[in-house]
Each structure stands twice: as C-alpha cells, then as structure tokens.
Amino acid sequence: MKRPVKPRTTEQWSALGFVTPSVLGLGLFTLFPVGMAVVMSFFRWPMLGTREFVGLDNFRYLLGEDPDFLTALRNTFVFTGLYVPLNILLALGLAFWIHRSRWANLWRVLFFVPAITPMVANAVIWKLLFQALGGEPNVLADGRTALLAVVAMSVWQGFGYNMIVFSAAVNEMSPSVLEAASLDGATGLRRLVSVQLPLISPALFFAATMTMINALQVFTQPYILTAGGPGNATETLVMNVYQAGFESRDLGLAAAGAWLLFAIILGVTAVQFVGQKRWVHYES
Amino acid sequence: MHMRRGVLLALGLAGTMVTAACGGGGGTGTSGGARDTGGTVTLDWEMWAGSEDEKAQLDHLAALVTQKHPTIKVNLRTAPFNDYFTKLQTEFAAGKQPCVVSMQSLRLSAYADLLEPLDGKADAQGFAPAALQALKLGGKQLALPYDLASMLLYYNKDAFTKAGVAEPKSGWTVADFEQAAKKLSTGGKAGFGMSFADLHTLSMLLTYNGAQPVTSDVKLQFDSRPMVDALTWYAGLATAKAALVPASSSDVGWGETQFVNGNAMMAVDGSWNIGSALKDAKFAVGFAPLPAGSGGSKTYLAASGFGVAKGCPYPAEAAKAVSVLTGADAQAYLAGQGRSFPSRTDQQATYEEFLVKQDPKNAAAVRGAIASVKDGLAGGVPLFTTKNWDSVGKLMAQYLIRVYTGDQSPKDALATIQQQSARGQ
Incomplete structure (x- = not known):
C-alpha cells in the first residue's frame, strides 16, 4: 500500500495557507468548545468553585431526578410538532399564491419583514398584544394555552424565511414540465401533488430540515413571552440548559443537557436524510 | 517538511486546546489591578449602569478616589443591570474579575466566598445600621453600602x-x-x-x-x-x-x-x-x-454597595477606593443627583431635597x-x-x-x- 510521496507544489502550499485560518477558526471556536463540552458533562463544574469528576451523574440527574428536564423535552417536541408543519404549510401556501399575484415582490417583502426583525423585539410586541387581549387568566398565564401562544408567535416570525425559499423554487419550476403535465390533463390538486411538489422537493427538504433544527433549539420566544411559566408549561430544552448554566451556575449539568439536545437533533436530522431518498427529486 | 495535513491539523488543534485550557483557569487568578512604573495603582471597578448619565455619575465617583488618593486610579467598566451579574460571574470563572466589585444584598450569598471581608480595612462609620447589616454575611462585612432600599x-x-x-x-x-x-x-x-x-x-x-x-x-x-x-x-x-x-x-x-x-x-x-x-x-x-x-x-430591606474581590493584587488600595466610593462626599454627590436613597444617615436629607426640588x-x-x-x-x-x-x-x-x-x-x-x-x- 505504499504510494509515492508527491513533491509539494507551490499550489498545495498556497492552498494550505488559505485553508489554515478557517481550520484554526473552526478548531478554536467550534471543535474545541464541542470537545470541551463533552469533558465538562462528566464533571460537577460549578461556575465558581472547585470541579470534580462525577462520571455519568449529570446525565443521570437530568433523565431521572431533574423535575424539569423531561417536561422541557416534551414541551420542545410539542412545540416542534406544531410549529414545523404550520410554518411549512403557511409558507408553501403563500408562496404559490404570491407566484400568481401581480404584487409578488411587495408581498415577498412584507411577509419577510418579521423574519428579519430582531426576535426579541417581535416577542416583546407579541407579549403586549397578548396582554391587550386581556382574558382571565391571560393566554400566557394559562397552562393550557401558553405553549400555543408561543407557537402562534413563532410561526408568524418564522414563516417568511421559508416562504422566500419556496417562492424561489416555485419560480424555478420548469415551464416545459408544467406544460407537458397540463397537456396530459393534470390540473388542480393532482398537478400540485404529482408535479409541482416533486419539482420543489429539494427546497421542501431544505426548509423542513432547517426549520426542525431551529424549532428544537427554541429559546427566545418562550423566554420573553412566558419565562417558562406558568409552572413549567413552556420550558424548553435550551431554556433548561440556560437555567442550569447561568442561573444554577452548574456548567457540567448545562453541558450534559446540551449534549442530549445535540444527540436528539442529530438523530432527527439523520432520520430526515435517510427519509429524503424516498421523496426528494434532484434534477440531474 | 513532509508533514501531512492531518498531522498539521491535529497539532494545531492540540495547540489551541492547551492554550485555551491554560487560559481558562478557575477564579483564583490575580487580576483587576495593575501598578505602573510611577507607583500608581489602577484598579478595575465593575458596576451596572443603564445610561450615559449614570455612567457619568460613576466616572465622577472614580475621579473622587484619585482626588483623595493620587496614587490610585479607578478604571470603570459598566454593564446594564440585567447583564451585570451574568457578566460578573463569567469574569470570576475566567479569573478576570475586577478588584472593586459592585454587589447587591440579594445576590451577596452567591458571591460570599469571592469577596474579601472589609472589617477593619475600610471606614464603616456613619452608615445606617440596616444598610451595613444587609451586606454582612456570617459576621463579615463583605461590601460597604452606597444605598438602602x-x-x-x-x-x-x-x-x-x-x-x-x-x-x-x-x-x-x-x-x-x-x-x-x-x-x-x-x-x-x-x-x-x-x-x-x-x-x-x-x-x-x-x-x-x-x-x-x-x-x-x-x-x-x-x-x-x-x-x-x-x-x-x-x-x-x-x-x-x-x-x-x-x-x-x-x-x-x-x-x-x-x-x-x-x-x-x-x-x-x-x-x-x-x-x-x-x-x-x-x-x-x-x-x-x-x-x-x-x-x-x-x-x-436591600442595599447595594462595593466590595473587594479575593485575589485582587492590591487589596489595601481597593479597600481605600471602596471607602471613598461609599464615603460622605460620594454619597452627597449621588444624593444630589437623585441616584437613590443614601446608606449614610447624614446624606439622606440631601436626597429628599433633590426630589423636592425636581418636582416642587x-x-x-x-x-x-x-x-x-x-x-x-x-x-x-x-x-x-x-x-x-x-x-x-x-x-x-x-x-x-x-x-x-x-x-x-x-x-x-x-x-x-x-x-x-x-x-x-
């Protein structure tokens, strides 16, 4: 298995030169913290004070004793389960509608505005809206409606981005394919399901995957709107990690929680990538 | 040099890990102050401030310290109140804490082990007893108050x-x-x-x-x-x-x-x-x-005040700075600016007069x-x-x-x- 060692050419050296900054950046700011988080998750690592190795205790605590972690996990999944489909459906519907509108560009800008305004500002305004809505108790103070209110605000904030992605894909649909389909008599729902959706399936896949990853990391909206309450009705996984790290000052526990979240996201994304072979069509 | 890229990458990563691990030592480092060749000690002071006005008031207090002790300079660092304690604990964790720490009585117990007791080191005369009491824990005066609520x-x-x-x-x-x-x-x-x-x-x-x-x-x-x-x-x-x-x-x-x-x-x-x-x-x-x-x-009751971080290389100078920052002149100035109800009994009337004058x-x-x-x-x-x-x-x-x-x-x-x-x- 001996291969001759090629002499280094100038090109290779300059390639190395170009790549080094980003490799160093990746190593220093991504790989090192990721590796460090693994190490920390096996320690009792208070922000202030001495640390000690505790093996799997942090994970055991999160999955067994922590009164909030499993609820946070459930809330995160409920949020994702509601937010992702609503977001995709709304974005898709509007993208198709806008495609035929005379004022396409105006609508695109209008619907994209929430996506580019800072999330915190959006959440604060929505909180004021919910307060102005009144009600006894307020939707944000009622354990049955608080999470739904968070979903509603998040969909409003998030669908604009997907709509732009879908809008671009819809514009790119090949006219010849669409014409062929209409000559074959495909109209309405049939045309949408069998021709148009397959044509934009790469965009759908991209949007579904990214939206799902973002949804599993939801933090700002519940943090501003409800602070996890009432009770722990709107506490999410990232809030749990934040609470462990910056309120309980237990960095080991926070790292363990973050790793569990990472594993969940990795798993869900892997399933999506395996599943995409069945429904995503790339033009070759 | 026939090192392969993988080896280079590995070495580079190992290098960064070692450097970072050394830099991230626990809260025992000495930081927050420096002495220049002329013998002047510069102390870092971390405080919450929500506006330029508040910052200017604090800068005035810092200047009072140098006025009284020409060899001590105070370098003010501020953060909005909501971020202040997050920032402070991160600085302590990284060993980058300031010498002079602003502290609120409600947070005192979380920082009790990180503050140098001031008993006998700073002037504790003239304060309302409740204000001193609020910043005391386990019998030790961990900070001197500038206000009382x-x-x-x-x-x-x-x-x-x-x-x-x-x-x-x-x-x-x-x-x-x-x-x-x-x-x-x-x-x-x-x-x-x-x-x-x-x-x-x-x-x-x-x-x-x-x-x-x-x-x-x-x-x-x-x-x-x-x-x-x-x-x-x-x-x-x-x-x-x-x-x-x-x-x-x-x-x-x-x-x-x-x-x-x-x-x-x-x-x-x-x-x-x-x-x-x-x-x-x-x-x-x-x-x-x-x-x-x-x-x-x-x-x-709650009180806010200033303390000295453990590990500060110039604790004596820091204690002097705290005495000035919570001293009668500083309190009279803050009361005159309407900052908050003073912890010193003598200056409380000044605060009342400020409020009256502002809104006759x-x-x-x-x-x-x-x-x-x-x-x-x-x-x-x-x-x-x-x-x-x-x-x-x-x-x-x-x-x-x-x-x-x-x-x-x-x-x-x-x-x-x-x-x-x-x-x-």
Whole structure:
C-alpha cells in the first residue's frame, strides 16, 4: 500500500495557507468548545468553585431526578410538532399564491419583514398584544394555552424565511414540465401533488430540515413571552440548559443537557436524510 | 517538511486546546489591578449602569478616589443591570474579575466566598445600621453600602379621593388595605397590582404575619406554615377580583407598571422608584408604609454597595477606593443627583431635597415618601438569600402565577418551589 510521496507544489502550499485560518477558526471556536463540552458533562463544574469528576451523574440527574428536564423535552417536541408543519404549510401556501399575484415582490417583502426583525423585539410586541387581549387568566398565564401562544408567535416570525425559499423554487419550476403535465390533463390538486411538489422537493427538504433544527433549539420566544411559566408549561430544552448554566451556575449539568439536545437533533436530522431518498427529486 | 495535513491539523488543534485550557483557569487568578512604573495603582471597578448619565455619575465617583488618593486610579467598566451579574460571574470563572466589585444584598450569598471581608480595612462609620447589616454575611462585612432600599405602598391619590376611601397612612392595617383594594376595583381597574418579584411579594407576606422564606441560618423554608397562610391571603386578593394578576411569568415588574399606567390603584414598589413614579404617573401619587399585619408594618430591606474581590493584587488600595466610593462626599454627590436613597444617615436629607426640588408641586408627596421609607427602616429586616436565589426567583415567577390564577393551591406551589430549589441552596 505504499504510494509515492508527491513533491509539494507551490499550489498545495498556497492552498494550505488559505485553508489554515478557517481550520484554526473552526478548531478554536467550534471543535474545541464541542470537545470541551463533552469533558465538562462528566464533571460537577460549578461556575465558581472547585470541579470534580462525577462520571455519568449529570446525565443521570437530568433523565431521572431533574423535575424539569423531561417536561422541557416534551414541551420542545410539542412545540416542534406544531410549529414545523404550520410554518411549512403557511409558507408553501403563500408562496404559490404570491407566484400568481401581480404584487409578488411587495408581498415577498412584507411577509419577510418579521423574519428579519430582531426576535426579541417581535416577542416583546407579541407579549403586549397578548396582554391587550386581556382574558382571565391571560393566554400566557394559562397552562393550557401558553405553549400555543408561543407557537402562534413563532410561526408568524418564522414563516417568511421559508416562504422566500419556496417562492424561489416555485419560480424555478420548469415551464416545459408544467406544460407537458397540463397537456396530459393534470390540473388542480393532482398537478400540485404529482408535479409541482416533486419539482420543489429539494427546497421542501431544505426548509423542513432547517426549520426542525431551529424549532428544537427554541429559546427566545418562550423566554420573553412566558419565562417558562406558568409552572413549567413552556420550558424548553435550551431554556433548561440556560437555567442550569447561568442561573444554577452548574456548567457540567448545562453541558450534559446540551449534549442530549445535540444527540436528539442529530438523530432527527439523520432520520430526515435517510427519509429524503424516498421523496426528494434532484434534477440531474 | 513532509508533514501531512492531518498531522498539521491535529497539532494545531492540540495547540489551541492547551492554550485555551491554560487560559481558562478557575477564579483564583490575580487580576483587576495593575501598578505602573510611577507607583500608581489602577484598579478595575465593575458596576451596572443603564445610561450615559449614570455612567457619568460613576466616572465622577472614580475621579473622587484619585482626588483623595493620587496614587490610585479607578478604571470603570459598566454593564446594564440585567447583564451585570451574568457578566460578573463569567469574569470570576475566567479569573478576570475586577478588584472593586459592585454587589447587591440579594445576590451577596452567591458571591460570599469571592469577596474579601472589609472589617477593619475600610471606614464603616456613619452608615445606617440596616444598610451595613444587609451586606454582612456570617459576621463579615463583605461590601460597604452606597444605598438602602425599603418597600413602600404606592397609591393613586386621585382614585382614593374619587372613591371616597380614606388614604393609606402609617398604622393602616392589612384589613384596611384589603377593604380599599376591593372598593377601588371598579370599571376594569383593580385596587392592587400583584407581583411575584422577591422584594415586592415577600415584603407583603412578611408584613401580613411575619412569614419568612429563609431561616436565620440562610436555609429555604418556602413550605413553612406562615408562608402558606400569608400566600393564601395574598392570592385571595386575586380571587376576590381586587387585584390584577400578572399576564405572564415573564412580567417581573407587573404590579408597579400597572400602577404607573393607571390600571392598578395600589402597588408595592421600592424606595428607588419614588422619583420616577412621581414623574411618569399621570395622577397624584401617594406613598405609605406597607399595611400593618399581626406584628405591625414590616418590609424587607436591600442595599447595594462595593466590595473587594479575593485575589485582587492590591487589596489595601481597593479597600481605600471602596471607602471613598461609599464615603460622605460620594454619597452627597449621588444624593444630589437623585441616584437613590443614601446608606449614610447624614446624606439622606440631601436626597429628599433633590426630589423636592425636581418636582416642587409634589413636595408633600416626597416628604411623605421619605417619612414612609424611614418608617420602613424601623420595621425593616434585610432579606438574606441563598446561593441559588436566581433559581428561586425563576421558580417564584413560574409557580406563584399558578396560585394567582387559581390553577394550584398555595401549599402545593410553595412545596414545589421548596423542593425544586433545595438542590444548591
């Protein structure tokens, strides 16, 4: 298995030169913290004070004793389960509608505005809206409606981005394919399901995957709107990690929680990538 | 040099890990001060500030230090209040803490091991005893106070006159308060704005029956009998439709905001907001001590001040700086700027005069407020907190709101708070 060692050419050296900054950046700011988080998750690592190795205790605590972690996990999944489909459906519907509108560009800008305004500002305004809505108790103070209110605000904030992605894909649909389909008599729902959706399936896949990853990391909206309450009705996984790290000052526990979240996201994304072979069509 | 790229990458990574690991040492490093060749010591001072005005006031204090001790310079670093403690703990964790640390009495226990006791090192004369007491833990003076706060009952004078209800005053009882709250709850407005914030809520429970969430040896007792009774009474204001319930667990400043907006006719708020309430409210504001329960009117007290971080390379200079920052001149200056109620007894009148001068037509209200603060100081107890008070505050926000909306019983909610915050107290 001996291969001759090629002499280094100038090109290779300059390639190395170009790549080094980003490799160093990746190593220093991504790989090192990721590796460090693994190490920390096996320690009792208070922000202030001495640390000690505790093996799997942090994970055991999160999955067994922590009164909030499993609820946070459930809330995160409920949020994702509601937010992702609503977001995709709304974005898709509007993208198709806008495609035929005379004022396409105006609508695109209008619907994209929430996506580019800072999330915190959006959440604060929505909180004021919910307060102005009144009600006894307020939707944000009622354990049955608080999470739904968070979903509603998040969909409003998030669908604009997907709509732009879908809008671009819809514009790119090949006219010849669409014409062929209409000559074959495909109209309405049939045309949408069998021709148009397959044509934009790469965009759908991209949007579904990214939206799902973002949804599993939801933090700002519940943090501003409800602070996890009432009770722990709107506490999410990232809030749990934040609470462990910056309120309980237990960095080991926070790292363990973050790793569990990472594993969940990795798993869900892997399933999506395996599943995409069945429904995503790339033009070759 | 026939090193392969993989090897280079591995070496590079290993290198960064080693460097980073060395840099991230625990909070034992010496930082926060430096001495130049001329012998002048520059000390870092970290403080919260919300505006350029506040920053300018603090810069003035820093200059006072150099005026008094020409060989000491103070380098001010600020952060908004909401980020201040997050920043501070990160700095301590990284060994980058300042020499002079600003500290609030409610957070003191979390930082107790990181502060140098000041007993005998800095001038502790002339302070209101309660202010010193609030920044003392385990018999050690961990910081010197620059202000002192008590909780007051803020009320809407116009609404009281209109409803023909006698205004609150010293000696007003819990029963009087309850009656007034019910009478004032008409036409979509409520008599009282509820809260779940620590000082605001716990002071009302304290004055009702002396209930305390923390024992004298700083252990949590949220589930104790008096706490359950007091919370049952407090939440009863909501069920009787005499009080506005916060709209969500993130509305930490609910009661006082609804009061200033004119939606609640009474609220509990700290003495630090006297000036801003008079300025912002579109009605006449009155102030009274908290209504008296079984043991008379009581309130929790809080103080903020400055301490010296352990590991500061120039502790003697830092202690001198703290003495100046909390000294009579600094306090007179801050009181004249209307910053907050001074911790030094002699300067308290200056603060009162500032408020009167700023708002002459409300002079009577201001004098009433200051009298109520002094009343409060007489019946006041410092609120000592546990190390995990941030978590406790979060739990109070999440679970007390369930009690107010009738979703959970006071007993169950307090048991939950107690149980969940027992870890790490």
